[in-house]
Amino acid sequence: MKSKKYFYLFLAPAGVFILTFLIYPLFRTIYYSFTSWKNFSPKQSFAGLSNYNRLIHDPVILVSFRNTFIMMAGVFLFQVGVSLLLAILVSKTKKMFKFLRTVYFxxxxxxxxxxxxxFRLIYGYEYGLLNLIFQWFGGEKQVWINEKTSIFLVTIPIMWQYVGFYFVIFLTGMSKIPGEISESAKLDGISSFQEAIYITIPMIRDVIVSVVILVISGCFKVFDMVYVITGGGPMNSSELLSTYMYSAAFRNYNGGYASAIAIVMVAFGVLLSAITRRILEPKETY
Structure with a gap:
């Protein structure tokens, strides 16, 4: 009984923190999403489903969803694929192991x-690095960020930044694989490629599932990089759910509508994470 008291005692600070900074704000946001809340007024009036009805018919929301899923696809293919490949290669490298792990991180x-x-400076028209390189080779300046390219150009730095993070996670998972398995595979004449496909990847499947979940949830939280590079423009072409929520709250001062967007973001993030986990997690057999 005493051990349980200490158990609850040590859990209490974490519980208070979660209730204060996660559960309570979430329920307040749900409440605000059903209200008309303009200019951050201390008073809100109940508006029913009007914010959600507006959200369904808002063309920018469709653009934000499309951009979010485009970014998610690119991030998934590049971050998970490249970081897994790098982890497999580095795990076989005895020399410069610590150096490469540090560089990628x-x-x-x-x-x-x-x-x-x-990257905003790189894409710049007047003094951007890309246009400078083009001019060195006799080309002309280009407007790199436009309505067709903006979402792809802001996805590039997002993909690049987190490769090292998932690389370290994969590398840690691979370090848990017993060395005897690899040695036995080599004695049987298996190639490095076959070892990666039939031994390494299956044995870190749980790690891969966790990384995929982190990638999906992370895509719904991307904000600062997109906001700095394009601000959601031009013409809302690189708008994400997160940047559009910010615009609704702090540019249009519509807290109720911004709260509705936030709830939709949370709902879709949880739903996609649950579906992904259900699909990718190995089935238990008894």
Whole structure:
């Protein structure tokens, strides 16, 4: 009985933190999504489903959803694929192991805002690095960020920044694989490619599932880098759910509508994570 008391005692701070900064704000946001709340007034009036009805008919929401899923597809293919490939290659490298692990992780240590500013300068028209390179080779300046390219250009730095993060997760998972398995495979004449496909990847399946869930949830939280590079433009072409929610709240001062967008983001994030886990997790057999 005493051990349980200490157990609850140590859990209490975490419980208070979760209730204060997660559960309570979530329920307040749900409440605000059913209200008409303009200019952050201290008073809100009940508006029923009007915010959600507006959300369904809002063309920018459709653009935001499309952009979010485009970014999710690119991030999934690049971050998961490249980080897994790098982890497999580095796990077989005895020399420079620590150096490579540090180099790949460096982008995580840089602020997303700083990275966004760097890529904004790279894409710039007047003094951007890309146009400077084009001019060196006799080309003409290009407007890189436009309605057709903006979402793809803002996805590039997002994909690049988090490769090192998932690389370290995969590398940690691979370090748990017993060395005897690899040695036995080599004695049987299996190639490195076959070992990666038939041994390494199946044995870190749980790690892969966790990474995929992190990628999906992370895509709904991307904001600062897109906001710095394009601000959701031009003409809302790179708008994400997160940036559009910010615009609704702090540009249009419509807290009720912004809350509705936030709830939709949370709902879709949880739904996609649950579906992904259901599909990818290995079935238990008894």
């Amino acid at each position: 460096i982008p995580i240590l840089i602020s997303a805002t700083a990275i966004g500013l760097m």
